[in-house]
Structure formats: structure tokens, C-alpha cells
Amino acid sequence: MTLKEIAERARKDVKVPIAERDVERAISALLASEDIWRVLDLSGTPVMALVRVLSTLRELGLLSWDGGRLVLTPAGRELADNLGIGPRRELKCPHCGGRGTTLGPVERIAGKFREIAADRPEAIQDYDQGYVTEETTLHRVAFMWSRGDLYGKDLIVLGDDDLVSIACALTRAPRKVVVLEIDRRLVEFIGDVAEKEGLPIEVKQHDLREPLPPELKARFDTFFCDPTESLRGFKVFAERGIAALKGPGSAGYLGLTHCEASYAKWREIQRFLLEAGAVIAELRDAFHDYVNWPYIDHMRSWPHLPVHRLPGREEIWYRSALIRIEVVEGPTIEERRYEGDIFADEEAATT
């Protein structure tokens, strides 16, 4: 049995791309954990691909999950051995969670930010929400500061269920923070906090399927967004972000997962970013840890999971990379108006 044979079998009758290396990563994850959420996390493959691989391994007698644990059979372990596959090792620095950052001056606002975030609106499925841990947001702000994208800068945040605008502004480092957000609950929450704390945040209700308001075009040094991950949806966010930037030397931040995006999709996204005139300045995988959202048993991939245990709220399995881009020339962006669903493609797992 080869990885290729398993991948071909797994691909049968489904549209989601499944690479041989996805099969290898799945087996490597299964050698490291028997828990569905850890396996999802460790495999680093799209959920909708992974569930197919798991089913295929089971059909082939290589895996079982009768007791609610994912257990490689003796035949499965033998195959791993023959293919030279070892257990996945994370080897993340335990001090920074693998992010490589220390909070430095952002430490001072950590307590205040956590206090504010305690009252945040809960994530809802309508807008593909799901926010990162407060620790993640603080490290993100430190990262932006260290790259010269925070202090003295004009920032725009496109969709802000992470409350990154509040964390940025609390540091008093940026000159101004503008938020575009579709969810009225968040618009009100961020607006209220800004007023109460005297923060330089301006928040507007805006549907990103529509082009930017003209007064926000080409006006910012830095954008931040955590896009929905259909290829179309990702581009919507990236286009608006890039259109908001002043020009060469301006920077953008985007999140991108493995859970909902294959490397084939990553590559399409990267081509798009380069063509727009940007360089990929940094790409730190698994920088962002997400708090489990309340609609987890209503997400698209839930019925396909082999085991239906609800994870704890901070039992992290959904992570995303932090991508920093910098404009080198242009930028050249076609500002389109989008209609209909921007959330769905065959790799989408959570909406």
C-alpha cells in the first residue's frame, strides 16, 4: 500500500483536493495522538480532506475509532513503519507558543484588554466568526509593533471579532485605527469601548462585499484582517485591505489556516498577493489560536467527523498562520463588487 493509492481512494467522488502528503501528515498525526481535535490540529491538512483520509484508512483496516479514540491498527502501524512515517512533533517554544514574540510594551495593556474582552459579543455563524485567544491578539499587536507597523501609523481593521483594534489602540502607539465591521453588535461594542477609554478608534458598519468608502482608499499604513477562507472570500478581504494602503512600504496582515485551505489554495492566494504588487515578508504558521465557537456542532464538517465529542472552549485545535505582506510596487487592485455567499467553497469547514 502506498500513500498514492490511499490518496486516490480518498479522492473518489469528492471535490476537495487531497494530496499524498495529506495522507502522510494524517498518519503522522495519528501516531502522535488518538484524540480527534489533536489529530485535526497536528495533521495540518484541510478538515474536509482529513475526514476523507480517516474514513479511507478505516475502510482499509488501518484505523479504528470504535471507542471514540482514533487508533491505528497493527496493520496501520506497520504501514507507517514501512513508509518511514514517524509521529508528528510540534517542537514549539513553550514560552512564546511558537510565535517567536515577547509582549514587551504590550504587556502593560494585557490586563485591561482581557478585562474589556470578557464582555465581548459571542461568535456567530452568520459571518463566519470565530475569535482568537486574547493571548494571540496581544502577540499579534507585539508582532506588528516590532515590524514598525503600529507606532505612529494609521491602521485599518477589516472585520474585528478579535478586537485587535482595541488592543492596538490601548497601547497608544498608533495614530489612528479605523474598523470596518458588518456585525452591528461589534460595531456598538468597539464604539462603546473606544468612547469609554478615549481610544482613537473610528468604527463603521460596512459589508466588505462592497468596495471601500472612497475616503478610506489609499489612506493607511497598515491593514489587518482575518479573512473567511474560500478563495473568493479571501480575495475580498485582501483586495479591500490592499486598496486601503497608501503604497510601497505599507504593510498588511492576514490570517490563513490549514483547516480550510489546502496548499494549492495557499499558492493561489500567494500568486494573487504578489501580482497585486506585494511581497510576502513573513509567514508564521500556527501563530493564531482560536477559542472554540459555540456553533461548533453546527459547522459544515461536524457530521463528517469520526468522533463527536465537543471540545472544551480553550481546547485549541483551529489555528491560523500570520502572514505579513509589504507593498513593493503599485499596488494594483481591481476593486470589484461581490454578491452572494463569499464563505463557501469545497474546502470550507466551519461555515
Place this chain on the structure above:
Amino acid sequence: MTLKEIAERARKDVKVPIAERDVERAISALLASEDIWRVLDLSGTPVMALVRVLSTLRELGLLSWDGGRLVLTPAGRELADNLGIGPRRELKCPHCGGRGTTLGPVERIAGKFREIAADRPEAIQDYDQGYVTEETTLHRVAFMWSRGDLYGKDLIVLGDDDLVSIACALTRAPRKVVVLEIDRRLVEFIGDVAEKEGLPIEVKQHDLREPLPPELKARFDTFFCDPTESLRGFKVFAERGIAALKGPGSAGYLGLTHCEASYAKWREIQRFLLEAGAVIAELRDAFHDYVNWPYIDHMRSWPHLPVHRLPGREEIWYRSALIRIEVVEGPTIEERRYEGDIFADEEAATT
């Protein structure tokens, strides 16, 4: 005075690209340190661009270095203030040096590796050598292991003054490690160590301007290289590496600096990698720390430096990003034969 005006003045009569943001980064670095090597490190801009920016700032009365320290004048500090530029902050995790990795199982071979490396051949200018710290090599191996690119895999190393082949093989994780190296001293050193320690390393003398030997084509799971950084030279290494890979799912590692490569060059390199069929899976800036090479006062940029203090051997200022690519389709590589100098372009600083 604007960043644009300073950048335009700095660009006069030179070919090296100088971005406005390079000026900003230089000023930010100067606000954080008065030492030439720290400023080179913190600025994150090509050395040949930075030296022009420093001269321009001095001409404009914004900077002085009469006492061997780079000191912003009151007018320089006022400008920084007006432009909203703050001091550069690294905010690197002190435990992992910002790499995000922990050594894990690689810790066991650390002592042995350091012992072996103590007798290494010294870096020479002929081949643009300059090796990373032993700590860096160990973290690099841990990174490769954690990404599933080491255990059970066939690796090829293209140019190995870092001795990464030895560190990889000492872990006993890879199946095989092949090294192509032009420098006979290194070929002998690595060969001797491999024999003495019984390591699965095969080392061949090879000039990478020549295509790969046919028996090494499309045979490896992982390549590693730390290319020379002219655009042409970088492509030579990347082409050979990619040509050595089996296909989709195979991975490659490359180093890339700011010292000798502008973001415009980074972007060209990234387009090339994507066009070859790869995705940029990770890009961790400043992952690699380099030991200062003995020919530092003979490097191209030396006469242009404002201050001529020799840095200590482990006074790190030259760093490079770790880029991990993964083949998504193809790969498609044109295997050319190169002739003449592959080291020089207008951004080169060390050869």
C-alpha cells in the same frame, strides 16, 4: 523634509534600490542603537542601501558619526518625531531567539555537534561562505523535524558550510543525506566525520553552476540550501534544489537575508518559487544568526561603512530568514548551465 525626499537624494547616482520605507527603517534603527552593527541588524534593509541612507542623513545634518557612534542630531530626532517614527523594537522571545522552536529530540545531539563543529574549516570569501551559529543549525534541524521533512526522509544539502548534513544525520532520523559542495576542504571534513561517526551521509564535490548529476534528479524528499543572494545566484541554488525533489509534497528550505536582498528581490524570488510549482509554506525572518567571517574587512560593503570597527566573532548582525517551500504541482524547472560569477549584483554586500 519627507521620507520621499531623503530616499530620492540617497538614490542619486547609485543602482541599488532604496525604498522610502528603508529610510524609515534606518531612522527607527538609529533611534534604538548608535552602534553600526546593531543598526545594520535592526534596520532590516540591504547594507548597500543603508550606507547610502546613512550618508544622506549625514549630508542633511540629521546624523553624525564623528566619535565612531551613529548619533542622530537634534534635527534628526525632531524629524523622526514629526514623521511619527519610533525606535525599532525586536520583541523576540528570549528563550528561542524568536525562532519559535524548541530543540526537543535534537537536544540530545547538541553536544556532539558542537564538538565536531569546533574543528570545521574556516569560512572563505571565494565561495561567499559564512556559516550560521551552531545553535541556529540545531534549531533548523528541529524545525525540519517538526515539519515532517527529516524523519524517514532522503535529504539533499546544496552547499554545506553550516554542516547541516552532520546535524541532521546525527539525529539518526533521516534515511539518507546527500551533500553537494564545491569546497574540497568541506567535502573532506564532512566525509571524514561521516565515516568516523558512521553517519548515512554521501558527499560529492560539485559546482552548482552545473546541472545536477542525473542520478540525483527527482530523488529527494527535502532539500536544504543557503544560497548566495544575487538574484541569479539564488535561482541557481533554488533550481538545483527543486530539480532534486521527487514531486508534490516534497519540501525545500532556503535562507534569505535583508542585508543583501531588497523586498523587490524577495518578490522576484517568490514569483520564481511559485512559478516552479511550489507554495511558500513558512517564512520566518531572522531565524538564522551568522558567525562573523574572517574576511569581514574585505567584503564589498566594508569601505562604504561609516564606522570601521570590527565586530566580535559572535556579535551577530547578519541574519537570514528561513523559507520553507512545498511542491504543489510539477515541479517545472528549466535546468540551465551557468557560467561566470554568480555572486555579484548591485545589492551584494559580502562578496
